[in-house]
Amino acid sequence: MKLVGGAALGLATMLVLSSCGSGGAGGGGGDTQAESGGQVTLKMVAADYGDGPGKPNSGATFWKGVTDEFTKANPNIKVDVQVINWNDIDKQVATMVQNGQVPDILQTGDYSGFVKDGLLYKTDEVLSPNVSGDLLQKFAEFGKVDGAAYGIPFVSSARALFYNKDLFEQAGIAEPPKTWDELKAAAEKLKAKGVTQPFGLPLGQEEAQGESFLWMLGNGGGYKDASGKWAINSPQNIETFTYMKGLVDAGLTTPNPGTKDRKTVWEDFGAGKVGMVNGGPMSIPIFDAAGLKNYGVAPIPGKTGPLDTTLGVMDWIMAFNKNGHAAEIKKFFDFFYTGDAAQKISDTYKLLPVTNSGIQKLSGDEKLKPFLDALPNASFYPFQDPKWAEVNPAIKQTIGGAVKDDPAKVLGELQKTAEAAG
């Protein structure tokens, strides 16, 4: 009896402990109900563009300001916003969907995965024509799947090369590099002056796919070729990563790039430890916070000349149809895009607007000008391809190996992932 009891206890402990490990971080799903008196609460999930909870620029603070004002104008509609950081938002939303607790509104990095399963309202059901007409046409195009629009562009950003002018002056570099060889020469000069990371190269989990793409573009490569086929291990890309590997081996970059997140490298740039780094408007607040003032912004160097395109990233807002509420959502969206909320988000987080009127309002900002100019000719991730959802995490995890081990092999594995059954 003692034995049986003990065994049962052991098993129970084991079950408890091991099921802790796999439990999802769920909770907080949408208990949206129309309450008595016509009161409707919209449940919204949004990504955090700020520095996290408790910081003055946290997403929670931002959205509270927006929703308070909205509820003041529309007393019958309350909006509950749950802000989740970028690292966890996809997984938490997936848990909500799996448990049937979808929010009414979701603001995140991708919408296309929800379309196939018929979870979303079409754009015209939740957005007034005057608002959708104001959206940048090229961006709105990316919100369509099979001709019907589901994703509403929310904010965008573009990339450019940031360089530390003080360090450049000390190293005797007259102007920012335009080609890879100039970049290498500049990095060598910086290293000779004791700069620990002449070129900041974040190929770690946070955004390896972005840094990689910028380098691929510099050699006429990309994740897909011109015909729309996956081409991760194209000869151009292999050449690109071989060149990067040379920089890494010579100690001209961040050490072990495959383990470094962009935020860390941007903070290092802000602290004056990095000579040059690819960044966007959203890195400006990080540099400011670290106290770095004397930096310049230039087009990203390519193999033979500066890029004529850059990485554009668009984030999206979308509405789920499960709880009804189309009319209320429409009111909220119109409020967001026509009021000053959309502009406030650009100002607070240095993100670029997605509307013609928004771009006009910002055109006076000197620091943002290079990025606004780059937007019309931006290149995007192949995020509308359903395989991207599987390729992207694999890239984040492993592409750093291409500058450490054999580039052809690492890129070949990723190509295999992309070509595998979908």
Next chain:
Amino acid sequence: MRRLRALEPLAWVGPAIVLIALVVLWPVVEMIRSSFLEISRLGVVRGYNGFANYEKLFAEKDFGDVMVRSVIWVIAVVVLTVLISLALAQLFNQRFPLRKLARWALIAPWAASVLMTAIIFKWMLDPEVGVINQIRVKLGLIDAMGGAAADQLGDAATAMPWLVFVAVFVSVPFTTYALLAGLATIPSDVYEAAKMDGAGRLRTYWSITLPLLRPALTVAALINVMNVFNSFPIIWAMTHGQPGYSTATSTILMYILKGSDIGESAAMSVVNFAMVIVLTVIFLRVSRWNKEVA
């Protein structure tokens, strides 16, 4: 009336059974069920998927390495934890000035959030500003900050020992206290008897303390095995399992897979679960836990 009486125990154990069924058994069933479903990355269930999730998982290039690493990780962390805790428990069982303070201090790593501890160690190991690297520079162990030599978390060969160190660091307090409690249950007359028989210190420890400590030792080690196998925050906060998957254990792989294929991730969870059971059974066999000691 008699029949009612017979049902009485149920009223007492019922709530516990319901609780266990709800928070333990049901998630396990759900987990196993999910592993046979096709679920999109965004959580939409698309139907039954047979063993496809498992086939895909076993075909992952890094799967074998990750499983082997998980086992090594568990053995390394648990063995080190238990050895250090045995010594510490012995020490804290002695009377010495400020013992109370020392015992309180030992609780600190346990009381602090594991995630916090891991992040603090990550900062201390930062190649540009980390305090551990500053000390290494001052000691002349490395030439300068910022280079590859200062970046110990960037390479699996140096990152893995640090991960093990942090895992041991957070496991030692609990284990020490469990063993300390065990030591307190050993009656002093056995020691007196041993002394009378002329047993030396080593002999006493080997033949008296350790055997009598075995129940506590078994429980402490077993809980550690399961805890360490499922340990997520340390590795995730310090390396994300990178470079590549070279510092990932099966729990980390499970989490990474969740970002691309939830069904496959569930399959990984089931494998993980099975591994814990297997490890536990092996452990109980080896430790002959149910053989009562004299």
